[in-house]
Amino acid sequence: MNHAFDIVIVGAGPAGLAAACAAAESGQRVAVLDDTPWLGGQIWRGEQSRPQLSQAQRWIERFRRSGATLLDRTSAIACPQPGVLLAEHPDEPREIHWQRLILATGAREMFLPFPGWTLPGIVGPGGLQALVKNGWPVDGKRIVVAGSGLLLLAVADGLKKHGAKIVSVSEQAPWSRVLGFGPALLSHPGKMLQGAGIKLRLLGVPYRCGVWPVKAEGDEQVRRVTLTDGRNTWTEDCDLFACGFNLVPNVELPLALGCALSDGFVRVNEWQAASVENVYCAGEPTGIGGVDCALVEGRIAGCAAGDRHAPAKALFAKRACWHRFRAALARAFALRPELKSLAADDTLICRCEDVTLGRMKQFNGWRDAKLQSRCGMGPCQGRVCGAAAKFILGRGMESVRPPVFPARVSSLITSGTSASNPNPNQTTT
Amino acid sequence: MPANPIQLRVNGKSVLVSAGTVLAAAIAQAGVTKFRRAVTGGPRGPLCGMGICMECRVTINGQTQCRSCQTLCEEGMEMRTDE
Amino acid sequence: MSQTRDIIIVGAGIVGVACAMECARGGLKVLVLDRGPIGGGTTAAGMGHIVVMDDSEAQFALTHYSRSLWHELRPQLPEDIEIEVCGTLWVAADDEEMAEVHRKAKNYGQRGVRVEVLNSADLEKAEPNLRRGLAGGLRVVEDFVIYPPCAARHFLEQARKHGAEVRTGVHVKALRSDGSVLLADGSSISAGRCVNAAGPWSPALTPGLPVRKRKGHLVITDRHPGFVHHQIVELGYLKSAHSTGRDSVAFNIQPRKTGQMLIGSSRQFDADDLTVDQAILDRMLKRAIEYLPALGRLSAIRAWTGHRAATPDKLPLIGPSTVSDRIWLATGHEGLGITTSPGTGRLLADLLLGRKTEIPSAPYAPARFANGGAHHE
Incomplete structure (x- = not known):
């Protein structure tokens, strides 16, 4: 089915919702597509059905009143021609025509290989949080949380509320760096309070810095995790191991559209405009800055895409402030070099095709390794091993190919016609 | 027992879940930890929980290689993991 | 560095490396050059279908001959070729x-x-x-069906065992009529002969090829x-x-x-x-x-x-070009390069070494086209 809009936003997380609200104020026809059945993206998952965060509620409510159309369960998979996105939907392929496009594709967790990392029960902290919001049972489960980033604390807190027993929370960054993050927190009172509140509730749960996992063991699922602080090594028993190392931006769709990257992030100008004409980008794909950074970037992108430059400009100072926070975040939680050698040569790096790190290292570059070892050729399309290889070996995915996500063969076929109906009968929430 | 439960089947076993439950969670509620067998045979379960990693692929209503973490449960669904 | 190189093969696609394998086995000193990874061009893009075709007598002869060579090779092919x-x-x-x-x-x-x-x-x-x-x-x-990039790597490993040298990441600009190869950085590498096995890019290196x-x-x-x-x-x-x-x-x-x-x-x-x-x-x-x-x-x-x-007649160009007997060709295989690579390598080596070929080579001779060996620049 064909759908035509003035401004199309990909992603219904904080950046996408803020962009949609701002864009809709211009009076143009605005649509947001998201591959999930819910609003709020991964970070605000569950807020629609079980509200907890007032900030999320405000934006979801604002979006609902904005007049923007929501195309949910709609996964953008290809850019068959300029001005058109091809998307998969459970019922039918969708062709979405746009005049301006705002990419708010968010981020995913970074996973690093270590012996045992493929065992069931080892889940990304954010991923586990998302699953728990949608019914994954953790009541009474012993959970070890490790990796890096502010997310670890928030997730541990959330899991605890769902009845999990948090064994420990281990941040790989050293105390000195994490404490150095303090000034950034101080300049953002909201963040600081949020952080403090979480810590209070976590009383009784060890939160350690400078500690990282080296091994997981179990038969058919994880049973034990071995951690180290670089001097001592010890083992903790668990039923689940939530482990992730910061976030990596979802830049596959921007790349498919031809957007230029800079240091792995989508390059944007002051209006959040990417290198491709009429394409904007906001939130994590431009730099990992968290919810508030995404919101302000989304609003700027939405205003700019609607040709409302004054209100966009009014937000520049606020954005600059969050960009400082973003830079502080990157410094505080920079990954330690020891993490590059967690995986042994016989540790799998590509989980889709079961390729070991040793096998991958036999070849010169990402493409050579891919062709010869099948590394990155599976259905995750290199999203997991590509990010890991980039960190460990300094090489990673070089290009994307359609579909941007695995999709039914029939979803790759376009109608071959242009958008004929300017007022399609989508459902508006 | 959840209110307004949805009934579905995981590996032939009947499971009742509440509305808003994703398939991956229903599988976990059924006590299944192994979602699929990897290429070299190892057991796997969800990793990213966000539709990216493809580790949670199961057979849904006869269709193989479906992500279970992004799909909401519907009445009468039939799910199979690699056993 | 050897000054007595017999042959430079430009292109480490499956055709080039099959030629390298056969030439090295025949005792020639071989150098293989490619700008990208082994089998990273058409070889990586293709299906890997080993098929006997009968559109023409010559097509049948080469595909049938090659398929039988593939079957001979089978016992020694590593598992990742996925036969x-x-x-x-x-x-x-x-x-x-x-x-x-x-x-x-x-x-x-x-x-x-x-x-x-x-x-x-x-x-x-x-x-x-x-x-x-x-x-x-x-x-x-x-x-049958194979996974071509790994087959290319295997052929190259065989060539190496017989002394062939391989350099990837080398951008070749032209093959010259004295048998040397001009690189993009302006330097050149000399040899007795050079072989253009650059597939779709072969006319860029040897202008005028009917490819x-x-x-x-x-x-x-x-x-x-x-x-x-x-x-x-x-x-x-x-x-x-x-x-x-x-x-x-x-x-x-x-x-x-x-x-x-x-x-x-x-x-x-x-x-x-x-x-x-x-x-x-x-x-x-x-x-x-x-x-x-x-x-x-x-x-x-x-x-x-x-x-x-x-090529215009859907048959490859295998043998000396018409412009110089020091520029040879192994290109123009269209959709059958994976199938016909072993036969191509064998034919090219037989011709270079003056051995009797197992199937007639004339149908694939570049000389069948007026511009079969490219025109002069």
Whole structure:
């Protein structure tokens, strides 16, 4: 089915919702597509059905009143021609025509290989949080949380509320760096309070810095995790191991559209405009800055895409402030070099095709390794091993190919016609 | 027992879940930890929980290689993991 | 560094490395150059279907000869080449195509190629996912499927064992009539002879070659083992693939050893870019779903394109060019480069070493074209 809009936003997380609200104020026809059945993206998952965060509620409510159309369960998979996105939907392929496009594709967790990392029960902290919001049972489960980033604390807190027993929370960054993050927190009172509140509730749960996992063991699922602080090594028993190392931006769709990257992030100008004409980008794909950074970037992108430059400009100072926070975040939680050698040569790096790190290292570059070892050729399309290889070996995915996500063969076929109906009968929430 | 439960089947076993439950969670509620067998045979379960990693692929209503973490449960669904 | 190099092969695609393997085995000192990784061009983009074809006597001779060489090589090929002896199933949609099945069956049968004619019911049984009501098919039993990039690596490893040297990341600008090779950085490497095995890029190195880029599209699915059991090709393929005219698509599907389905095919001239052409993809996939209605539900994970090196008579250029007996050619294999690489390597080495060839080499001699060895600059 064909759908035509003035401004199309990909992603219904904080950046996408803020962009949609701002864009809709211009009076143009605005649509947001998201591959999930819910609003709020991964970070605000569950807020629609079980509200907890007032900030999320405000934006979801604002979006609902904005007049923007929501195309949910709609996964953008290809850019068959300029001005058109091809998307998969459970019922039918969708062709979405746009005049301006705002990419708010968010981020995913970074996973690093270590012996045992493929065992069931080892889940990304954010991923586990998302699953728990949608019914994954953790009541009474012993959970070890490790990796890096502010997310670890928030997730541990959330899991605890769902009845999990948090064994420990281990941040790989050293105390000195994490404490150095303090000034950034101080300049953002909201963040600081949020952080403090979480810590209070976590009383009784060890939160350690400078500690990282080296091994997981179990038969058919994880049973034990071995951690180290670089001097001592010890083992903790668990039923689940939530482990992730910061976030990596979802830049596959921007790349498919031809957007230029800079240091792995989508390059944007002051209006959040990417290198491709009429394409904007906001939130994590431009730099990992968290919810508030995404919101302000989304609003700027939405205003700019609607040709409302004054209100966009009014937000520049606020954005600059969050960009400082973003830079502080990157410094505080920079990954330690020891993490590059967690995986042994016989540790799998590509989980889709079961390729070991040793096998991958036999070849010169990402493409050579891919062709010869099948590394990155599976259905995750290199999203997991590509990010890991980039960190460990300094090489990673070089290009994307359609579909941007695995999709039914029939979803790759376009109608071959242009958008004929300017007022399609989508459902508006 | 959840209110307004949805009934579905995981590996032939009947499971009742509440509305808003994703398939991956229903599988976990059924006590299944192994979602699929990897290429070299190892057991796997969800990793990213966000539709990216493809580790949670199961057979849904006869269709193989479906992500279970992004799909909401519907009445009468039939799910199979690699056993 | 050796000053007595006999031969430089430009292009580490499967054709170039097969030539390197045979030349090195024959005692020649070989250097292989490529700007990219081993088998990273057309070799990586292709299907890896080892197939006997009979559009012409010469095509039959080279594909049949090469397939038998592949079968000889089989015991020594490493596992990652993923050999799957699934056979080819040529599918006839109607009586006209069924007549072609019988013609092919006779032609192949007379030449010792194992084939089986399938009627409509046999076909249903052999491939239950094909649509009902097809007329029948021809199973070419000993055709098979491989994963080409690993085959290329293996050939190169064999060449190395016999002393060949390989350099990747080397950008060649031209092959010169004194047998040397000019690099993009302005330096040159000398040798007794050079071989242009650069496939679709061969005319860029040897201007004027009668080789044109012919773009193709492929789509690969996630692992759905058992969806089809043969490399299935519509006989209509003969009408579309072998016309030299406009853009064409044909139903062609390959079951990989991994359980993945590789879906083709398309052919386009004058499309030098590598972007996926949605209009062609639409036609190609619609065609495939016409034959396999359930295919639409499988999970597709990647679509890509590549360029074949096409010649006007659909036969490769193997042997000395007409411009200089120190510039040789091994290019122009179009869609059959994977199949015919061992035969090409053997022919080229036999000719270079003055040995008797096992099949006549004249049909592939560049001299058959007025510009077969390229014109002078």
